[in-house]
Amino acid sequence: MASALTNDFKPIAFALFVVIVMITLAISVYFSRRVRTAGHYYTAGGGVKWFVNGVAFAGDYLSAASFLGIAGMIAFSGYDGFIYGIGFLAGWIVALFLIAEPLRVMGKFTFADALVSKFKSKWVRLAAAISTLIVSIFYLIPQMVGAGTIIQPLLGFPYEWGVLIVGGIVILIVATAGMVSTTWVQFIKAILLLIAVIGLTIGVLAVAGQDPINFISQFITNGASNPKTGVMTYTGDAFMSPGLKYKDPLDFMSLMVALLLGTAALPHILIRYYTVPKPSDARKSTVVAIILMGLFYILMLYLGLGANYFAGQGKFIITDSNLAAPTLANFIGGEMFFALISSIAFATILGTVSGLIMAAAGAIAHDIYTEILGKKKSDKAALRVSKMTAVGVGLIAILLGILMKGQNVAFLVGLAFAIAASANIPALIGTLFWKRATDKGIIAGIIVGLASSLLLIAISPTFMADGAWFSLTNPGIISVPLGFVAMIGVSLGTKPKVQTT
Amino acid sequence: MNGGRILLPTDSSLPALAATIEAVKLAKERKTGLIILYVTETAPTVQLEMQAGNVALKRCKDIDGILFAKKLAAEEGVDVEEVAREGPVAGEIVNVAKAMSVSTIVLGSSRPHGMTELYLGDVAKSVARMAQCEVITINPTPEQGKKALELARSIAKREIPKTVEHITTTKQFKVGLGLFTIFTVIYAVFMVMGSYDRSLMGQHILGLNVGLLLGMLVILIAIVMAVMFNRYASAMEKKQEG
Numbered sequence: 001m002a003s004a005l006t007n008d009f010k011p012i013a014f015a016l017f018v019v020i021v022m023i024t025l026a027i028s029v030y031f032s033r034r035v036r037t038a039g040h041y042y043t044a045g046g047g048v049k050w051f052v053n054g055v056a057f058a059g060d061y062l063s064a065a066s067f068l069g070i071a072g073m074i075a076f077s078g079y080d081g082f083i084y085g086i087g088f089l090a091g092w093i094v095a096l097f098l099i100a101e102p103l104r105v106m107g108k109f110t111f112a113d114a115l116v117s118k119f120k121s122k123w124v125r126l127a128a129a130i131s132t133l134i135v136s137i138f139y140l141i142p143q144m145v146g147a148g149t150i151i152q153p154l155l156g157f158p159y160e161w162g163v164l165i166v167g168g169i170v171i172l173i174v175a176t177a178g179m180v181s182t183t184w185v186q187f188i189k190a191i192l193l194l195i196a197v198i199g200l201t202i203g204v205l206a207v208a209g210q211d212p213i214n215f216i217s218q219f220i221t222n223g224a225s226n227p228k229t230g231v232m233t234y235t236g237d238a239f240m241s242p243g244l245k246y247k248d249p250l251d252f253m254s255l256m257v258a259l260l261l262g263t264a265a266l267p268h269i270l271i272r273y274y275t276v277p278k279p280s281d282a283r284k285s286t287v288v289a290i291i292l293m294g295l296f297y298i299l300m301l302y303l304g305l306g307a308n309y310f311a312g313q314g315k316f317i318i319t320d321s322n323l324a325a326p327t328l329a330n331f332i333g334g335e336m337f338f339a340l341i342s343s344i345a346f347a348t349i350l351g352t353v354s355g356l357i358m359a360a361a362g363a364i365a366h367d368i369y370t371e372i373l374g375k376k377k378s379d380k381a382a383l384r385v386s387k388m389t390a391v392g393v394g395l396i397a398i399l400l401g402i403l404m405k406g407q408n409v410a411f412l413v414g415l416a417f418a419i420a421a422s423a424n425i426p427a428l429i430g431t432l433f434w435k436r437a438t439d440k441g442i443i444a445g446i447i448v449g450l451a452s453s454l455l456l457i458a459i460s461p462t463f464m465a466d467g468a469w470f471s472l473t474n475p476g477i478i479s480v481p482l483g484f485v486a487m488i489g490v491s492l493g494t495k496p497k498v499q500t501t
Numbered sequence: 502m503n504g505g506r507i508l509l510p511t512d513s514s515l516p517a518l519a520a521t522i523e524a525v526k527l528a529k530e531r532k533t534g535l536i537i538l539y540v541t542e543t544a545p546t547v548q549l550e551m552q553a554g555n556v557a558l559k560r561c562k563d564i565d566g567i568l569f570a571k572k573l574a575a576e577e578g579v580d581v582e583e584v585a586r587e588g589p590v591a592g593e594i595v596n597v598a599k600a601m602s603v604s605t606i607v608l609g610s611s612r613p614h615g616m617t618e619l620y621l622g623d624v625a626k627s628v629a630r631m632a633q634c635e636v637i638t639i640n641p642t643p644e645q646g647k648k649a650l651e652l653a654r655s656i657a658k659r660e661i662p663k664t665v666e667h668i669t670t671t672k673q674f675k676v677g678l679g680l681f682t683i684f685t686v687i688y689a690v691f692m693v694m695g696s697y698d699r700s701l702m703g704q705h706i707l708g709l710n711v712g713l714l715l716g717m718l719v720i721l722i723a724i725v726m727a728v729m730f731n732r733y734a735s736a737m738e739k740k741q742e743g
Contacts, residue, residue: 242695
């Protein structure tokens with residue numbers, strides 16, 4: 001009888017977990033000190049900063065969603081899961097060619113700073129800050145769900161504990177020091193994650209005894225299983241072509257639009273462009289990240305299909321789609337390997353959550369407290385507000401993470417992308433490329449994009465099940481154009497403000 | 502020891518501003534020149550980290566420390582040379598001191614302790630340990646700090662950065678826009694096929710199917726375009742600099 005992962009306490013897994021988290025934190029502190037106090041680096045030339053930042057970029061992006069979510073989505077929905085990887089990467093092309101360098105050259109701190117540099121309006125800033133806050137929280141939810149899901153089989157703790165541990169550690173770090181060198185955490189975690197994924201892929205092919213092409217093509221001829229039962233359920237053609245999860249073609253398209261436009265609009269990705277000294281470094285970092293992520297997403301195909309393959313052979317069943325990769329690791333390399341992969345996944349979540357909370361809180365506090373309320377008293381006070389915002393955002397994320405238990409994390413991230421794309425892309429494009437855009441138009445674009453995407457998600461099948469008023473699970477294809485229509489329409493109906501500087 | 506110039510590393514922090522006053526005074530006394538050094542930290546940091554670091558090291562973000570040193574030196578008739586470096590801060594200070602055979606390094610120290618020292622380290626301490634010349638560390642009293650800050654604010658306010666039009670009109674950006682358009686068309690074709698021509702996506706080819714091959718191709722095109730654009734942009738930047 002095929003079995004699923006058990007939820008009992010595993011001492012070895014626990015020890016390994018503690019060691020990996022501690023080592024990650026210790027190395028990040030060590031490296032951040034060396035940047036200031038070392039005599040020299042061991043690497044040649046000055047290339048280290050954009051390479052490190054590029055890997056960290058990948059680390060920011062290859063979150064729980066990419067690793068746990070996509071593997072699960074491919075294992076359960078075949079080709080429709082693969083589409084997430086393609087879309088996630090495509091988003092980087094928008095970021096690289098269209099958004100990153102103009103923003104970086106402007107030398108602005110936040111998304112709102114960039115908009116306000118053209119439209120000197122507090123209301124533009126407020127709208128942008130609200131959008132940053134909401135997008136960040138929606139991106140945090142899947143990370144928290146990932147943490148809760150993985151903690152159960154890894155340590156035997158209940159789901160809620162996983163969410164609380166991640167939230168708690170991050171809040172503690174932010175509240176005490178605020179200097180965790182998230183870049184180094186992201187760097188280490190990206191390297192670990194890539195090693196884990198390469199290791200698992202080799203393991204899958206070795207245990208299956210097939211070459212990379214044959215392994216995929218045998219799915220097309222033999223069909224695929226339902227990993228929840230282990231019974232061969234789908235024909236090869238159904239599983240390996242689009243449409244298993246996204247039956248409505250419009251829903252498939254909607255997801256792809258959201259993924260393409262969402263990346264460049266994610267606040268924590270935008271913020272990372274400001275972390276290196278020169279715009280050219282930001283660009284080089286992006287290229288490094290795109291190469292690593294391209295490799296990663298192709299390998300995810302083997303992880304997801306591997307999980308489906310061995311489930312179909314009766315080796316195990318997968319109870320929760322987010323656990324496909326950990327379950328596969330347990331089968332391939334035993335408990336130690338499972339513990340290693342799960343600990344890396346947990347460290348990944350920790351890195352993403354801390355990076356996101358610190359970036360978002362810094363931005364929101366800067367926009368609302370320093371700029372809108374005009375509190376320019378002291379840096380110390382501003383820092384305190386940033387930290388308090390970080391703690392607040394962390395608490396909201398913990399709460400929502402617990403409420404969203406059981407959802408596939410890649411799917412949840414798809415929603416965050418849709419909101420980011422709808423609210424921020426019309427405003428960004430208008431600011432950068434359209435001379436006729438007005439401040440009122442930009443505000444309208446943000447508010448309409450934000451509100452329509454949130455509303456459409458609330459009345460979608462995700463929240464209303466079968467009686468949903470709106471049939472698409474991802475709102476992108478409706479809400480992104482709505483944001484553009486509002487931005488353009490209101491801009492044309494209002495007069496541009498005369499610039500004072 | 503004597504004869505060499507004086508090296509002043511500055512980062513616009515309060516102790517560095519106080520050190521600037523001392524360094525200019527010392528250069529005038531010794532009738533020698535001043536080298537002003539700014540080391541850019543190469544570690545990427547997000548905003549909250551930057552903020553925390555700035556507070557811990559008492560950096561004054563509204564002041565241009567290099568401009569302050571230059572103006573002060575000019576007032577006192579001291580010759581200056583400006584040097585910019587990137588890398589490990591302490592290491593670069595020591596390297597410059599050695600390469601330019603300075604007699605003395607004058608630098609400010611905020612005496613970091615506790616969490617700050619754990620995370621940021623003590624640059625002044627590291628420089629004193631590694632340097633092969635005289636090192637004077639300035640740790641200003643609150644009154645000295647206040648005086649330095651007032652003086653700096655009065656003569657060296659920071660400038661405002663560029664606007665968006667500077668980049669969206671460059672040739673490099675237009676090339677990026679072209680590449681983006683090409684990629685978007687490819688992605689759109691792929692998206693429409695995946696949505697409305699699913700039988701074609703399921704066609705068997707080379708042991709796989711059209712959908713899988715196209716998906717991998719889209720990933721590959723993204724990588725190739727990114728690498729090509731970077732090579733082009735780097736070449737353009739080199740041409741502009743040289």
